[in-house]
Amino acid sequence: MERHVENNRFRQEPVGGSGFCTRKAGEIGNFRQDSLGKLVAVGVKTLVLQAMTCADVTAAGDAAVKAVVGEERFAMIQSAKLLVVGAGGIGCELLKNLVLSGFREIEVVDLDTIDVSNLNRQFLFRRVHVDRPKSVVAAEAVKQFRPNANIISHHGNVKDPQFGLEFIGKFDVVVNALDNLEARRHVNRLCLAAEKPLLEAGSTGHLGQVTVIRKGETECFECQAKPSQKVYPYCTIRSTPEKPVHCLTWAKNLFDLCFGPEDESNLLADLAAEMRKFQAQESVDGEDAGRRIFAHLFEEDIKKQAQLEDLWSDQRPPPGPLCYEDALKNTERPSTDADKDKLETQKVPSVAGDAQGFVAAVAKMYGERRELIGQSSFSKDDPVAMDFVHCAANLRMQNYRIGRLSRWDAQSIAGSIIPAVASTNAIVAGLEVVQLLHVLQSVGKNMKDSKARTVWVRFPEPSRKKILQPSSLHTPNPDCFVCGSRTARVALRSLEECKIMALAKGCIQGQLGAHKPALYANGSCIFDPEYPEPGEEAEEEGLHPEWSLSQWGLTSGSLLQVEDEGQGWSINLVIREEPDLDEQLYPGGFKVSQWPTQWWLQVEAGAGAGEEAAKDMAEKKRKAEADAAEATAAKKAQLDANTVALDD
Amino acid sequence: MASFASKRLAQERAAFKKDHPFGFYAKYAPNEDGKGQNVFKWNCGIPGRAKGPWEGATYALTMEFTEDYPSKPPKCKFAHVHGKPLFHPNVYPSGTVCLSILNEDEDWKPAITIRQILLGIQDLLDNPNAASPAQEEPYRLFSTDKNEYLRRVKKQVSEVALGAQNST
Numbered sequence: 001m002e003r004h005v006e007n008n009r010f011r012q013e014p015v016g017g018s019g020f021c022t023r024k025a026g027e028i029g030n031f032r033q034d035s036l037g038k039l040v041a042v043g044v045k046t047l048v049l050q051a052m053t054c055a056d057v058t059a060a061g062d063a064a065v066k067a068v069v070g071e072e073r074f075a076m077i078q079s080a081k082l083l084v085v086g087a088g089g090i091g092c093e094l095l096k097n098l099v100l101s102g103f104r105e106i107e108v109v110d111l112d113t114i115d116v117s118n119l120n121r122q123f124l125f126r127r128v129h130v131d132r133p134k135s136v137v138a139a140e141a142v143k144q145f146r147p148n149a150n151i152i153s154h155h156g157n158v159k160d161p162q163f164g165l166e167f168i169g170k171f172d173v174v175v176n177a178l179d180n181l182e183a184r185r186h187v188n189r190l191c192l193a194a195e196k197p198l199l200e201a202g203s204t205g206h207l208g209q210v211t212v213i214r215k216g217e218t219e220c221f222e223c224q225a226k227p228s229q230k231v232y233p234y235c236t237i238r239s240t241p242e243k244p245v246h247c248l249t250w251a252k253n254l255f256d257l258c259f260g261p262e263d264e265s266n267l268l269a270d271l272a273a274e275m276r277k278f279q280a281q282e283s284v285d286g287e288d289a290g291r292r293i294f295a296h297l298f299e300e301d302i303k304k305q306a307q308l309e310d311l312w313s314d315q316r317p318p319p320g321p322l323c324y325e326d327a328l329k330n331t332e333r334p335s336t337d338a339d340k341d342k343l344e345t346q347k348v349p350s351v352a353g354d355a356q357g358f359v360a361a362v363a364k365m366y367g368e369r370r371e372l373i374g375q376s377s378f379s380k381d382d383p384v385a386m387d388f389v390h391c392a393a394n395l396r397m398q399n400y401r402i403g404r405l406s407r408w409d410a411q412s413i414a415g416s417i418i419p420a421v422a423s424t425n426a427i428v429a430g431l432e433v434v435q436l437l438h439v440l441q442s443v444g445k446n447m448k449d450s451k452a453r454t455v456w457v458r459f460p461e462p463s464r465k466k467i468l469q470p471s472s473l474h475t476p477n478p479d480c481f482v483c484g485s486r487t488a489r490v491a492l493r494s495l496e497e498c499k500i501m502a503l504a505k506g507c508i509q510g511q512l513g514a515h516k517p518a519l520y521a522n523g524s525c526i527f528d529p530e531y532p533e534p535g536e537e538a539e540e541e542g543l544h545p546e547w548s549l550s551q552w553g554l555t556s557g558s559l560l561q562v563e564d565e566g567q568g569w570s571i572n573l574v575i576r577e578e579p580d581l582d583e584q585l586y587p588g589g590f591k592v593s594q595w596p597t598q599w600w601l602q603v604e605a606g607a608g609a610g611e612e613a614a615k616d617m618a619e620k621k622r623k624a625e626a627d628a629a630e631a632t633a634a635k636k637a638q639l640d641a642n643t644v645a646l647d648d
Numbered sequence: 649m650a651s652f653a654s655k656r657l658a659q660e661r662a663a664f665k666k667d668h669p670f671g672f673y674a675k676y677a678p679n680e681d682g683k684g685q686n687v688f689k690w691n692c693g694i695p696g697r698a699k700g701p702w703e704g705a706t707y708a709l710t711m712e713f714t715e716d717y718p719s720k721p722p723k724c725k726f727a728h729v730h731g732k733p734l735f736h737p738n739v740y741p742s743g744t745v746c747l748s749i750l751n752e753d754e755d756w757k758p759a760i761t762i763r764q765i766l767l768g769i770q771d772l773l774d775n776p777n778a779a780s781p782a783q784e785e786p787y788r789l790f791s792t793d794k795n796e797y798l799r800r801v802k803k804q805v806s807e808v809a810l811g812a813q814n815s816t
Binding site: 161164518520521523524525526528530539540541542543544552553561563564565568570 | 654655658659661662665666675676677678679682683684685686687688
């Protein structure tokens with residue numbers, strides 16, 4: 001069971017949430033009442049604190065809390081200095097809970113401003129607050145509940161230098177209410193470096209979790225690899241799509257290719273030259289360009305594709321080209337009875353609608369958006385970009401005989417949208433306060449011996465009617481490259497070709513989550529984050545970001561020391577050259593894996609069954625484990641690249 | 649594995665970058681072959697304090713560390729001005745600074761940061777220590793003829809301001 005929980009853990013790891021949920025408000029409303037009813041029945045401890053929140057007079061409220069938690073704990077609560085990171089979905093609930101529970105010394109950091117789509121679940125905000133900083137408005141709002149609370153708000157990114165180790169050092173506990181992996185990793189590392197306990201929480205839809213992290217005592221946020229969004233093989237996207245999501249990925253890349261800055265890593269980068277042909281004329285007529293692109297992508301290219309006989313069989317018929325005029329004639333809309341109650345955007349359009357929509361979107365880009373061509377990038381919340389991607393993906397689905405989608409569904413998939421549920425956030429924020437009390441009481445003893453737990457919020461399965469599932473905290477993973485051995489292996493295809501700046505950006509920042517890495521090898525500093533790009537200034541300092549690893553004298557097996565100047569974190573990398581590194585598995589070109597500190601234990605485990613066999617077994621096991629770890633790391637990297645901007 | 653010294657130096661570098669007093673700089677010196685930077689040798693600059701005799705220029709100084717750092721302090725050396733040492737009673741003809749916090753037998757402590765060293769040297773510029781002379785002429789003038797001493801200092805300040813300080 002324990003194992004099961006652990007496996008489940010990161011499937012529940014929140015990666016999403018968005019304003020999108022407004023549209024599903026009805027559904028969520030039902031769930032909310034339903035699950036709240038169950039919650040009350042379960043009789044969660046948290047709700048004791050939540051229930052007291054009706055009191056709005058400071059003295060009466062404080063007296064009520066004191067009656068529940070006792071004098072001693074209340075004194076602890078009043079003197080604790082807290083840092084709350086994030087003032088969105090969880091953050092609003094959390095701040096409200098904290099002040100009403102008697103916490104007085106709170107600072108809150110958030111980089112966002114309030115959007116209309118936040119108002120359905122971030123209850124400290126009202127319409128008049130739209131466009132104001134979340135941290136400031138949230139602080140003002142909760143101060144009204146408890147005027148004696150000393151709440152300082154910071155409108156900024158927690159990764160900014162002013163929120164470094166010195167800043168973190170001021171607090172007793174850091175409480176996270178974040179929505180993205182990148183910021184979570186950063187705060188995790190800061191708290192490890194500053195040796196401050198961290199409460200980590202997140203929610204995705206109906207799932208959530210709260211846990212406690214303290215250096216050396218419990219698992220840190222990065223002890224276990226996070227699974228990630230699926231990576232689709234290149235050829236599936238380019239030649240043999242089977243699912244709508246393949247076509248949507250293709251369409252997103254197409255949008256960035258046509259209207260974004262040049263990007264070699266774009267999956268369609270080799271089409272850039274052809275696309276420029278349609279776009280290059282002096283005064284591009286948007287509609288004309290749209291029709292030319294249409295003909296090129298959905299007719300001519302598909303014809304060529306269909307001729308590649310080896311690719312196609314009875315099970316996988318060749319795609320059918322689509323010409324614009326024919327498309328316009330196809331005005332039939334697939335509809336079912338269920339469509340009656342749906343919004344227009346929830347229905348699948350006709351092929352003609354998609355064709356017109358595609359050309360119209362291109363025309364719009366060349367009309368009102370002309371200035372932005374060359375610097376746009378796909379965002380699910382940009383209506384023109386979304387129209388373009390929806391229509392382009394649908395047309396490609398038509399080519400490949402895949403069932404087309406409504407704009408609504410296309411947006412959900414393209415934006416990796418997971419609806420944010422207010423009730424989950426409220427439960428999670430309540431649990432954070434309970435865990436916070438345990439943390440405050442654990443001073444002087446190991447967190448593992450305290451009452452602190454990891455708590456999962458789960459969508460109740462019919463068989464087990466529990467929403468909350470506590471589990472004991474895990475000991476740190478000794479091989480964790482953040483809080484443990486601090487050694488990792490990095491394999492790459494060619495030391496001759498890989499530039500030091502590419503390693504710093506793609507691997508050390510992108511995959512290992514460093515913020516401002518300085519690199520050292522053979523006693524010299526060979527990369528300084530102050531000089532990330534080649535240039536005269538860098539050269540004067542003896543730095544050459546454009547040099548390859550072999551120019552820097554690194555060979556397979558070389559040790560590279562990374563000092564993160566933003567996080568106070570460091571790691572040693574063992575560099576290895578692997579010419580046949582799988583491009584599909586590791587699209588970034590880097591394979592990162594942990595360096596097992598106690599590899600000999602794995603070897604000895606098999607002793608007694610004949611040494612050779614044992615060694616063989618151990619080797620196999622180690623290899624399998626390493627491969628698994630490496631595969632997750634690669635996927636993780638892809639996730640980072642794909643993580644959409646989230647809003648709570 | 650990286651030595652304790654280079655680890656500490658990397659941390660000092662990060663700390664200095666994040667927060668350093670106005671007008672100062674401190675960075676690794678490029679290796680002689682132009683390939684990377686030497687962690688054990690730093691190029692620093694100390695501005696003369698406002699309203700003091702050394703106001704008006706920034707003085708280049710190198711710091712050299714050994715593997716024994718931070719148990720032993722770095723050697724701090726001002727660059728020469730037109731081939732002459734900095735005109736200061738506590739600067740040796742070689743340019744080496746004589747300061748108690750830079751002497752392991754006196755006030756050096758491993759916890760002293762590079763930022764503190766630089767601020768200490770800036771303070772020394774304005775407030776020479778007559779008890780430990782290191783250079784004959786400035787010491788003599790400082791003790792006997794303050795006006796002439798200041799005139800000579802001012803002369804060197806304007807020379808440095810015009811770029812006369814060749815880095816060592």
